[in-house]
Amino acid sequence: MNDTNTLERLRQCFAGIIPKIDGRSKISPLEFVISFIFCYLGDTECVSLEGIRRHMKNKIQKNTNRGSFWERISRKRLTGFLISAITELLRQFGTSIIGGGCLLEQLGVVKILVVDSTYFSLWDGAADEFPGTGTNAGIKWHACFDILTGKLHWFELTKGSTHDRKCFPDIESLSFTLVIVDLGYWDFNLLWEIKRIGGFFLSRIKSSAVVYITEIVQGKISQK
Template sequence: MFQVPISLIISFICFLGKTKILEISKDTGFTVRRSKLLPDTIVKVFTFGLWDTPNPSLRQTASKCENIQRGLSITREGLFQRLATSALLLKQVFQSAVEYSAKRAITVQNLDVLQAFTDVKICDSSKVTLPDKLADVWKGLGGNNAKAALKIQTIYSLKSRTITNMELTKAPGPDAGYKDELLKHIHHGELLITDLGYYSKDLFRKIISKGAYFLSRIKSNTVFQIQNSDTKSFKALDLLSVLKNSSSVDIDVYFGTKYSKLLQCRLIGVRLPDEVANERRRKANKKAKSQGKTLSDYDLELLGWNLLITNAPAHMLTPKAACELYRARWQIELLFKACKSYLNLGKVGNCGKEQLECLLYGRLIAIILIFTVYSALYALMYQQKNRCISMMSFIKLIATKVEKIFSSLYATTEAISELRLILKRAAEQSLHDKRNRKTTVERLQEHYLLN
């Protein structure tokens, strides 16, 4: 019978406990006075207390604080005066939550496709629209978009299924502008998977210099060079000729033009099934027609392929395995969808700067902690029953029990038992159905990347 370890529950509760939060709050200016608002009250309310409240007012927040802190009496005005230091506190707790999650990451050793790398990380971002009055702090994207917005840059470990970093950044500008911060979280032997938003020769070059690996789709206008084995000279690759009449491709190329510093990598890919390729072409033709454009033969040929570039050698990553591995990037898309659909991540209402920071950091803390628990339960369920827990189903079920979780954040026998039962039922009810069509993770297991 599947059981949730008591140690996991105690660790979860203790992280949000008074002693831990007091320790974190020492340098934030959040003072502690007898019968006044305590720092652990703020953290519990802004994480799980307001989870099911999409656009909470200060009055609702103050009421939640009074409900869990015995003897506390605080008005919305009194809470408003504490928002600045509360935001600093929650930001510090969020940083500690990321460290907490990283230390407790559990690797699913059965996924042999991942064994070639010390970790496989996916980086992506998600935009959150904000009240217009925050445009001076968080400028929007311009045009017909909201006047205020921000991005949440997230790094997700596919191997341990945990969030290894989350950061609030400005919405304008390409994701490639995040590369310097991203590089701090990529280490020797790791593989980084990114989409086209991060497509940058400079980023790829720096990943290589760290002894790490990258895997990315290619931009259709990328110029690739190939080297003449005899003369050592370079010439532009005629990719259309290479792809025609082929079912897969795996060649050494150089990224860039002859006038720039070239980057050596592998261009790999597999041809898509006809029905998939034709559907992609139909949609692309429709979009091009609406813009008064016509797709070239080159564009149409590329739409029939999954084409990627990587610096991982062939013995570590075959073309077919690389395409399957890249499909796993959608795990982080599911993460964002779960956060916005069930954790109310983007529903902050017409709040001010400090209240916004409290809401966002509080919800990010909850996300980090829940995904840390999800990671542990995923590994245990896989090891015991050889079945996978659905991320979306697990978060959806947890969301329905958030009030019980909120009332169970205390180190008592009754609270521990209640929280343990909630997580056990959520894990068991979130198992993927047994089906003929294999999940991405199940397909990944079919490919062995090591010799």
């Protein structure tokens, strides 16, 4: 989805909860909020408040000086708008935005799961029982969620130094399921097992991986 379409979808999503007009500013609250959120979607490389201001200026084609921008982002009004926007996104998640059952039918799967882990640092005295990575002690929460329902499919707690690949849901439970994983789970044996039981996976590809195309499901490869 290109930038214009993404901004329009955000505008439609928030139009009912954020004012479209504000006589005190050239940039309406609705425009300000959606362009502010858009700065964090994709690889916008906005790593500073000034970068965000310039990015917003380019997207909505309206100038906002530094003083006005700083004033708007520091007000509780913006915080309230963002809370309302996030609440609306969560409400629509799994229905109008994701597509719900229609998406499952189109993909030919019964559910879509995402597997990931989160690391929590612990005090150094726990290092013997829970050795960490990057810190002396830590604990890692491995979890699998259904992205359409938000339900927890599986989880496990381990010491922080445990590699992601060593903790994974029961393969046999993933039949006719699309599993979304990150590079920490990249393993040819694991991906093959998912395919073997009739599941599917979505992942980035490691730069060191050598991939061979054995079957083309749709389309063709052109040789120049």
